[in-house]
Amino acid sequence: MKVYRFLTGPDDNAFCHRVTMNLNKGWELHGAPTLTFNSVTGQVICGQAIVKDVPGKDYDPEMKLGEQ
Numbered sequence: 001m002k003v004y005r006f007l008t009g010p011d012d013n014a015f016c017h018r019v020t021m022n023l024n025k026g027w028e029l030h031g032a033p034t035l036t037f038n039s040v041t042g043q044v045i046c047g048q049a050i051v052k053d054v055p056g057k058d059y060d061p062e063m064k065l066g067e068q
Contacts, residue, residue, distance in 0.1 A: 001059050003052045003068045004030070011035065011044040019048055027052045 007022070009015040023029070030049040037044055054068045 001054050001057050003054055003065050004049065005051075005065050006047060006049050008045060008047045011046045015046050019050070022050055025052075 005022075005027070007015070007018055009018065019029075027050040030051045034047040035044055036047075052068060057068070
């Protein structure tokens with residue numbers, strides 16, 4: 001099974017650490033990151049898709065994808 005997640009958050013050190021943590025857990029980047037600007041808060045928001053192959057498991061919509 002291939003699992004997909006889309007991480008989002010403010011463009012800060014914590015977001016980079018979240019992406020790095022997931023890469024070290026076996027996830028891979030999927031496509032380029034995205035950026036948008038929240039004019040209300042004045043923050044740049046990042047998004048990054050990640051994917052992971054999980055052999056021996058079948059997809060279940062109740063599963064917590066971050067735990068795979």
